[in-house]
Amino acid sequence: MHLQTLTVDIGGSGIKVMVLDAAGNPVVDRDRRETPQPAKPEAVIDVVLQLAADKTFDRVSVGFPGVIKQGVTMTAANLDLDWIGFDLADTLSHRLGKPVRVINDADMQGLGAVSGQGVELVITLGTGLGSALFLNGVLIPNLELGHHEFRKGQTYEEQLGRAALDRDGKKKWNDRLLKAIASLQNLFNYDTLYIGGGNTKHIMVELPANVRVVPNVSGLLGGIALWRD
Numbered sequence: 001m002h003l004q005t006l007t008v009d010i011g012g013s014g015i016k017v018m019v020l021d022a023a024g025n026p027v028v029d030r031d032r033r034e035t036p037q038p039a040k041p042e043a044v045i046d047v048v049l050q051l052a053a054d055k056t057f058d059r060v061s062v063g064f065p066g067v068i069k070q071g072v073t074m075t076a077a078n079l080d081l082d083w084i085g086f087d088l089a090d091t092l093s094h095r096l097g098k099p100v101r102v103i104n105d106a107d108m109q110g111l112g113a114v115s116g117q118g119v120e121l122v123i124t125l126g127t128g129l130g131s132a133l134f135l136n137g138v139l140i141p142n143l144e145l146g147h148h149e150f151r152k153g154q155t156y157e158e159q160l161g162r163a164a165l166d167r168d169g170k171k172k173w174n175d176r177l178l179k180a181i182a183s184l185q186n187l188f189n190y191d192t193l194y195i196g197g198g199n200t201k202h203i204m205v206e207l208p209a210n211v212r213v214v215p216n217v218s219g220l221l222g223g224i225a226l227w228r229d
């Protein structure tokens with residue numbers, strides 16, 4: 001069987017797709033479109049259908065920026081309230097005529113990044129702040145650190161998300177990032193922390209030895225792991 005997997009990364013600013021072969025290697029270049037505004041379910045699904053139209057695949061993995069339970073989107077802080085309680089896996093599966101699995105976007109990114117050794121924490125720096133936790137490669141799903149209080153009465157996402165970077169500038173954002181890393185090290189005592197997401201390109205500070213910046217493409221490469229049984 002040489003099944004091809006379409007992996008989809010739904011973000012607050014862009015929707016990205018890639019097709020992976022059975023071994024998880026890309027068979028086409030990454031394709032991207034802007035996230036429609038407002039980012040309501042039907043509008044986002046239409047963009048996914050457009051991106052899928054010229055590609056060959058047998059199954060679909062979706063990374064979504066919210067809590068996911070059995071393919072249903074339970075939260076969507078940076079998209080639209082209409083997503084709450086929406087059966088994304090089922091809806092997309094009917095529209096594409098292919099099996100679909102959905103997971104939190106940071107969880108998918110982590111699956112494409114971790115080594116499988118010890119306690120590994122992943123954070124993603126994009127529109128929002130995503131997080132994922134692994135023990136020996138096993139995912140503890142739907143860790144929502146982003147909305148947890150960090151400092152000055154603000155959450156990690158309020159201090160380190162896209163809006164904070166734009167509003168407060170790179171210097172403050174980088175200082176906060178180091179404070180967040182220290183805080184997360186004390187909380188999780190992780191062996192390795194991975195940092196992914198589009199805003200990693202703005203990191204200008206030296207990071208501790210057990211912290212690694214991972215390429216944004218891991219968000220899509222992790223999609224193959226959803227089909228490992």
Ligand code: BGC
Nearest residue numbers: 065066067077106128129130
């Ligand atoms: C959401 C998370 C998501 C993160 C990154 C947060 O606002 O609550 O589920 O992983 O943004 O997209």
